[in-house]
Amino acid sequence: METKLLAVDYPVLNIFWTMLELFLWILWFFLLFKIISDIFRSHDLGGWGKAGWLVLVIFLPLIGILAYLIARGQSMGMRDVEQAQQADAAVRAYIRNAAGTPGGTPGAGAPDGGGGRSHVEDLARLADLRDRGAISDEEYQKAKDKLLV
Structure with missing residues (x-):
């Protein structure tokens, strides 16, 4: 009886291809969740606009995500910066209040x-x-x- 090692049946190039596929799936889901969260936190979109983008992103994901990034990618970055600035200001205010003298x-x-x-x-x-x-x-x-x- 002859026993084969598993490594012989799965060459190194296939390992790299599998790793690339896994990375792309993780990247895809990250981008999908990032865009869905951006749709919900956007204040310049109304309810129907949010619903339309959400339907487009969920039911036609490739086209929807590419269209969203093209149409609203720059404002998405500005909202990220604004949210980071608000979080930084909140942390600074908390530290200032916690470290300051009372009254x-x-x-x-x-x-x-x-x-x-x-x-x-x-x-x-x-x-x-x-x-x-x-x-x-x-x-x-x-x-x-x-x-x-």
Whole structure:
């Protein structure tokens, strides 16, 4: 009896072809979900427009996706940038609120009791002064240590 190895029946070129097919399927589904999510988050399309694009993308996927990318690809990129900017602004606001002093009243975290400035703003001003060369690194460290105590 003769036994064959599986590797002999499946050459290396077929492995590469299978990997390429798998990659293209994953890319296709990623693009399909990206476009469907863009259809739903688009504010400039009405309900019938969204329904029309969705029907086109689902029932004629190749034509629908290519048509959508040609017709609305640039605005899709702008919506992505806008959403990323909104998320970044939300994270920055959260960090600013979490790191800031509460209320700015005397005794509520502000050492001098003045104006509701936070330690974060003071440290940012100090870093800016150091970067511009207005104060040395030693002066920056001393002032920073004073703020953080």
